[in-house]
Amino acid sequence: MFTGLSAFPLTPVPGNGSVDEKAFAALVERLAVAGVDSIGALGSTGSYAYLTREERARVARIAVGHADGVPVIVGIGALRTRQVLQAAEDAQNAGAAGVLLAPVSYQPLTDDEVFGLFEEVTANLSIPLVIYDNPRTTHFTFTDQLYARLASLPQVASVKLPALPADPAEARARVEHLRRLLPATMTIGISGDAAAARGLNAGCDTWYSVIGGTFPEPALALTRAARAGRHEHALQESQRLQPLWDLFARHGGSLRVVAAAAAHLGLTSHHNLPLPSRGLNAEERARVATVIEQLRLNT
Template identity: 85%
Template sequence: MFTGLSAFPLTPVAGNGGVDERAFAALVRRLAAAGVDSIGALGSTGSYAYLTREERARVARLAVEHADGVPVIVGIGALRTRHVLQAAEDAQNAGASGVLLAPVSYQPLTDEDVFGLFEEVTAALSVPLVVYDNPRTTHFAFTDELYARLARLPRVAALKIPPLPADPGSARARVEHLRRLLPDTVAVGISGDAAAVRGLNAGCDAWYSVLAGTFPEPALALVRAAQAGQHRWAEEESRRLQPLWDLFARHGGLRVVAAAAAHLGLTAHRNLPLPLRGLDAEERSHLATVIERLRLHT
């Protein structure tokens, strides 16, 4: 479950502001049919922070119901520990195979705050947990010491780390350092789609992918090539996708894949929770051109 490609779909919002359950279920079925290794429901791409507890519980159930046996990892991040515990309970009741936790906060967090959060949550879990290090969103940066402490907690099964250094030798050295730091039972996965191949080629176990939630086929091709040792092909394919990575860097991955899903007819035109407005008409037109040029429309 913590190897290969983990695809993170949108949680589309309907015109009334609630979850577009039909569109979400179809996205999940599409990922399962493509053959992804796991599905990450209610990640950052899934807009978990904008949904109510009831909506999140419903989305978790829909993900498991429509995943056709593909393991589902459910995001459980929230501002307060009590709400994280509620989300964890709901995810487990829905049949999730694992959970994903980022330390979300309004006030700056200390290492002890974060360790205490994970300590309380893992004590209540019966499924594996992925530690999500996403400093761009959470404004909290994990230290290696904290990684090591968290990895010794029960149920911690994987890390989802930020992009690695650009130099291939430095990237591999970083992964090897983490391997020495962590128990053999804890997998290391990469996020940051533009740098995903760098992480896979450096020895990461998995790619937690924004792209794959809407375009699973090219993401799967990259992962399978890296797994087969075809590192140069994977690098070349990632370079081919550079126009898309440029859009991710300019607008954020969520806004880009939301507009892409609407362009493909997978969701309604407006599919993000307010106040997120998404791309404007000119930006959507440019994205459509990129999709056609990269042959991502099929």
């Protein structure tokens, strides 16, 4: 489950409204048909932090119900440990195959506090857990020592890394170092779509992918090439998608671009992000549409 392409779809939320359950179900079904290896519901692209417990539980049930047997990993990050435990319970009750936990906080957390969070959650968990290392969002940086401590906990099965060093040799050395540090049963995943080919070529097992949630076919092509040892082909596919990576960089991340792309493809309504997020303006949306057409991602 924690290998190959893990695709993270948008959770469409029209402004101050509730989740567009029909559109979300269709997004999940689309990924299952494409043949992704797992589906990541309620990741950062899934706007989990903006949703109530009831909404998150409902999204988890919809994802599992429409995944046609594809394993579903559900994000359970929240500000308080009590809320994380509730989200974990709801994910398990929904039939999730695994959970994804980021140390969300308002006040900065210490290593011991993060370890305590994961320790309590895994003690109450019967399904595997992915460590979500996302310093840009959480403002918490995992150390290698903390990785090793967390890897000793029950149910910890994978880690979702931020981007690796740009130099291929340094990237591979980093992955090899983590291999020596972590149990052989624990997989190493890469996030940050622009760095995915580099991470997979360096030996990562999984791509936890944003674009895979909206454009599964090119994400699968890149993943399959890298996993088969066709490293140059994977790099070429990533280079082909460079205009998309440029849009991510231009707009401070992938969420608004993916939201505009999903709307352009008719997969969601135009307003598909929870307020106060308003998405891209008309000119920016037109640029996203142009890139989609130029890359032939609308087929």
